[in-house]
Amino acid sequence: MKRIFLLVATNFAVLLVLSITMQLLGVDRMLAEETGMNLFGLLLMAGILGFGGSFISLLISKWMAKRATGAQVIEVPSNMAERWLVDTVKRQAERAGIGMPEVAVYDSPEINAFATGWNRNNALVAVSTGLLQNMSQDEAEAVLGHEVSHVANGDMVTLTLIQGVLNTFVIFLSRVIGMIVDRAIFKVERGQGPAFFVTVIVAQIVLGILASIVVMWFSRRREFRADAGGATLAGRGKMIAALERLKANHEQPQLPAQISAFGISGGGGFTRLFMSHPPLDERIAALKSSDPSTSLRTGR
Numbered sequence: 001m002k003r004i005f006l007l008v009a010t011n012f013a014v015l016l017v018l019s020i021t022m023q024l025l026g027v028d029r030m031l032a033e034e035t036g037m038n039l040f041g042l043l044l045m046a047g048i049l050g051f052g053g054s055f056i057s058l059l060i061s062k063w064m065a066k067r068a069t070g071a072q073v074i075e076v077p078s079n080m081a082e083r084w085l086v087d088t089v090k091r092q093a094e095r096a097g098i099g100m101p102e103v104a105v106y107d108s109p110e111i112n113a114f115a116t117g118w119n120r121n122n123a124l125v126a127v128s129t130g131l132l133q134n135m136s137q138d139e140a141e142a143v144l145g146h147e148v149s150h151v152a153n154g155d156m157v158t159l160t161l162i163q164g165v166l167n168t169f170v171i172f173l174s175r176v177i178g179m180i181v182d183r184a185i186f187k188v189e190r191g192q193g194p195a196f197f198v199t200v201i202v203a204q205i206v207l208g209i210l211a212s213i214v215v216m217w218f219s220r221r222r223e224f225r226a227d228a229g230g231a232t233l234a235g236r237g238k239m240i241a242a243l244e245r246l247k248a249n250h251e252q253p254q255l256p257a258q259i260s261a262f263g264i265s266g267g268g269g270f271t272r273l274f275m276s277h278p279p280l281d282e283r284i285a286a287l288k289s290s291d292p293s294t295s296l297r298t299g300r
Contacts, residue, residue: 092233115150125147141238230242
């Protein structure tokens with residue numbers, strides 16, 4: 001809760017500072033005189049939309065993940081593999097100090113897993129059939145520890161808040177840019193001309209791409225922490241073996257884009273700036289040189 005409060009407070013503080021700075025520099029007054037724009041109202045609207053969209057996505061994340069992957073929650077284990085999955089997640093969740101997540105399996109030949117959910121005590125951990133078929137129990141245990149660590153560290157909420165901050169600025173700045181272009185270049189004196197709407201769309205696309213770079217940077221950083229958490233819950237050797245197994249796997253993971261940032265393995269088709277996961281070589285090296293004992297946040 002302290003982490004969430006600090007991030008939300010930081011966002012509102014930044015918005016307040018931006019608003020005051022614009023007023024002191026006369027930008028607010030100039031834009032109001034020239035365009036009739038109410039910057040405070042725009043900031044408020046951008047904040048509501050920016051955070052609203054992020055938190056709605058977070059609240060429906062489990063439902064969306066199940067629909068996107070076809071994951072089937074294990075209500076009652078039907079075989080030894082399912083029983084082992086549930087028991088392992090339960091043991092790791094208790095050690096991490098979180099509520100028991102739902103455990104699910106989805107049909108995919110790729111070696112992958114993911115965790116999602118709106119809070120630490122209401123999460124979903126899912127693994128692919130390819131992971132169960134191609135990893136040893138020790139390796140699979142480490143992957144589950146990695147995903148439970150994501151939940152224990154509050155990564156879903158943290159990334160949602162970061163995305164909300166960035167959404168706010170994308171919405172706000174794109175509309176300011178659109179109004180300036182509309183008035184200064186196309187000389188629209190009243191209302192909003194076509195240039196405003198076109199500029200807003202283009203600006204949102206460009207600023208959204210830049211914002212995604214920031215989100216992916218945070219995502220890559222939390223992967224190292226989740227790897228260390230997996231090492232704490234399952235053992236360093238098991239976590240390293242799991243990452244090396246992923247490295248040896250030539251097939252790329254095919255998680256839907258909405259939840260790929262919460263998987264165990266990252267994509268390789270994009271430049272580093274847009275990768276949600278660091279290269280596996282870096283993750284293995286970091287794990288070998290770090291102390292995992294302090295890298296898992298617990299709720300006890």
